[in-house]
Amino acid sequence: MLAATPLPPYYAVIFTSVRTETDAGYAVTAQRMLDLAAEQPGYLGEESARNEIGITVSYWLDLESIRNWKAHTDHQIAQELGKSTWYRSYRVRICKVEREYGL
């Protein structure tokens, strides 16, 4: 359930959000975006959790992979629905992972 990523350096996109009360297809689209992201070139893995806020961290080989995924047509449509309908607020942080360790 934790992402098995390669040795750094690689990139992370930290997406944190507060949802509205409106469902309107959210769960289906969110799952579809996770599945679709996993098919993209440069995708390395993903970790998600939600209670009061949602946090999804996706891992990528490089900045170009992140740009391409952001520009993917289906993802663009989902991003617009996110802004208009599903999210009260969100932050996207693009990060270079410099070091990793764990248990």
Add this chain to the structure above:
Amino acid sequence: MLAATPLPPYYAVIFTSVRTETDAGYAVTAQRMLDLAAEQPGYLGEESARNEIGITVSYWLDLESIRNWKAHTDHQIAQELGKSTWYRSYRVRICKVEREYGL
């Protein structure tokens, strides 16, 4: 509830974990560590969510602030308890936040 961080660059520590079944003071210590982290020099904010996995992202001014927090005595004790008792597995990823945007 989302962290209000300054303009990049700054640093993020992505801590993702899978818990054991053992509570043994986990909730109290986890909250105390969040409170204590917030008092450290260079601390910029924090975001947490947990359901199947836990994700805590803390934000820091620089790598030195992260090193100092990792070495803090009370935090060291909590880290040992985490390894021995609370976490089945975890990953720590140290990242440089290069870009941020949102709604």
